[in-house]
Amino acid sequence: xxxxxxxxxxxxxxxxxxxxxxxxxxxxxxxxxxxxxxxxxxxxxxxxxxxxxxxxxxxxxxxxxxxxxxxxxxxxxxxxxxxxxxxxxxxxxxxxxxxxxxxxxxxxxxxxxxxxxxxxxxxxxxxxxxxxxxxxxxxxxxxxxxxxxxxxxxxxxxxxxxxxxxxxxxxxxxxxxxxxxxxxxxxxxxxxxxxxxxxxxxxxxxxxxxxxxxxxxxxxxxxxxxxxxxxxxxxxxxxxxxxxxxxxxxxxxxxxxxxx
Amino acid sequence: xxxxxxxxxxxxxxxxxxxxxxxxxxxxxxxxxxxxxxxxxxxxxxxxxxxxxxxxxxxxxxxxxxxxxxxxxxxxxxxxxxxxxxxxxxxxxxxxxxxxxxxxxxxxxxxxxxxxxxxxxxxxxxxxxxxxxxxxxxxxxxxxxxxxxxxxxxxxxxxxxxxxxxxxxxxxxxxxxxxxxxxxxxxxxxxxxxxxxxxxxxxxxxxxxxxxxxxxxxxxxxxxxxxxxxxxxxxxxxxxxxxxxxxxxxxxxxxxxxxxxxxxxxxx
Numbered sequence: 001x002x003x004x005x006x007x008x009x010x011x012x013x014x015x016x017x018x019x020x021x022x023x024x025x026x027x028x029x030x031x032x033x034x035x036x037x038x039x040x041x042x043x044x045x046x047x048x049x050x051x052x053x054x055x056x057x058x059x060x061x062x063x064x065x066x067x068x069x070x071x072x073x074x075x076x077x078x079x080x081x082x083x084x085x086x087x088x089x090x091x092x093x094x095x096x097x098x099x100x101x102x103x104x105x106x107x108x109x110x111x112x113x114x115x116x117x118x119x120x121x122x123x124x125x126x127x128x129x130x131x132x133x134x135x136x137x138x139x140x141x142x143x144x145x146x147x148x149x150x151x152x153x154x155x156x157x158x159x160x161x162x163x164x165x166x167x168x169x170x171x172x173x174x175x176x177x178x179x180x181x182x183x184x185x186x187x188x189x190x191x192x193x194x195x196x197x198x199x200x201x202x203x204x205x206x207x208x209x210x211x212x213x214x215x216x217x218x219x220x221x222x223x224x225x226x227x228x229x230x231x232x233x234x235x236x237x238x239x240x241x242x243x244x245x246x247x248x249x250x251x252x253x254x255x256x257x258x259x260x
Numbered sequence: 261x262x263x264x265x266x267x268x269x270x271x272x273x274x275x276x277x278x279x280x281x282x283x284x285x286x287x288x289x290x291x292x293x294x295x296x297x298x299x300x301x302x303x304x305x306x307x308x309x310x311x312x313x314x315x316x317x318x319x320x321x322x323x324x325x326x327x328x329x330x331x332x333x334x335x336x337x338x339x340x341x342x343x344x345x346x347x348x349x350x351x352x353x354x355x356x357x358x359x360x361x362x363x364x365x366x367x368x369x370x371x372x373x374x375x376x377x378x379x380x381x382x383x384x385x386x387x388x389x390x391x392x393x394x395x396x397x398x399x400x401x402x403x404x405x406x407x408x409x410x411x412x413x414x415x416x417x418x419x420x421x422x423x424x425x426x427x428x429x430x431x432x433x434x435x436x437x438x439x440x441x442x443x444x445x446x447x448x449x450x451x452x453x454x455x456x457x458x459x460x461x462x463x464x465x466x467x468x469x470x471x472x473x474x475x476x477x478x479x480x481x482x483x484x485x486x487x488x489x490x491x492x493x494x495x496x497x498x499x500x501x502x503x504x505x506x507x508x509x510x511x512x513x514x515x516x517x518x519x520x521x522x523x524x525x526x527x528x
Contacts, residue, residue, distance in 0.1 A: 150353075150355070152351060152353060152355055153355055153357070155325050156349075156355045156368075157368070157372060158325060158343055159323050159324075159325065159343055159345075159347070159348060159349060160345065160348075160368065160369040160372040160373060160420060161343055161345050161372065161373065162372045166372050170357075170368070170371075170372070171357070174357070174359045175357075175359075177359070249359075251358055251359050251360075251400045251402070252358070252402075253402040253403075
């Protein structure tokens, strides 16, 4: 499909994977590292199966996935609303930007225990952290995009006697889509981090909880397996955003996929 | 002024525009001063002048996007106080929306004005054909060359059936040959449709070849310092007009009015 993916390049990429996996399997033994510090690949795979068998991994994956989706969607929507408001109104920007910036700089993961205290061991604290983390990159990208729309495009619409709503829906919203998707891509990976931290902080569900549980029992192979599962959830989330992006931004010139 | 044309379509009466200098001291700058001009139905008038003399400011006032600081602008005898749908503009930038096909771009104005889908389709088809770009109606802007994109911009400008067209250096980014072809097509289209146009350009030959009259503006504050009737037949055929021996004399006259070639005055 794409000229960038030539057979030698694919082969080189696969070779790196093979070397990595081999180093993981035989490296620890070779350098005399204890298996509870770095378990070999085969025990991690075994740990993964055991999580499925005895720790109801599917249920935990379901919970985490649900939280990621909910946090991502709510955070993105909030970011879009904020981004359009701040992008179009200088007043809104001047009044609100110091607080939004303060919120961004505050380490939101540090709020996790507090949110558990407030909202209990359910999904709410996890989703809330994800929302707060996803919000900012989407907001900034949308705001900048709205600002950067060519004023002559808006004048063009105005010259046809467009209302403010028409200018918004026909020019500003579609015109801000490419940077918005850049923000959504970042948001998709951040949502997984937010949810995982929320699960660390409390409760007894989710893949993040499994990491805390198994790490506490020094079941290192299972910890690695759970990290692998979280990574997969993040990759799929990122990939779904790209899939949507390619559909929405189909009109963009030469949208070459290079794997990122 | 040529009597072959009808009523006045566009008129500036003693128009002045001042604005605050954004950089530096915040001084008041007078962009144009005491401009009086009129363009009659079916007439094509060019406006030439040095850079920064306020030509584009005049167009913005005619379209109603900016107000004047003094004097009045009239379109069809009505004072322009807000954006007027009888006036349409076309710039050097094609302003095509990247996310819309060429057809959808041409239909933009009609869509905003609430024209129903069938009528939109009929009109866009008509103008896409007349601007010779019908084969590309389902393409997206990035797939087209600069010349093709300007054709699409022209179709979009004409699709809302404006009484007055404001053209602000529409061809200045095109290569010389594409430019000549588009000038020819524009002249034909304007003549066939009987449209009135005010045409801003830096290209002296273009001004003479395409217009009935040429207005010359001074350096800022811009004033109209000369009005020249172009007495060469065939305004709908600039290719032929370019070959007319009289064109050299007109261009020479414009050059001396604009001080092109006066070494001491050159600021470029």
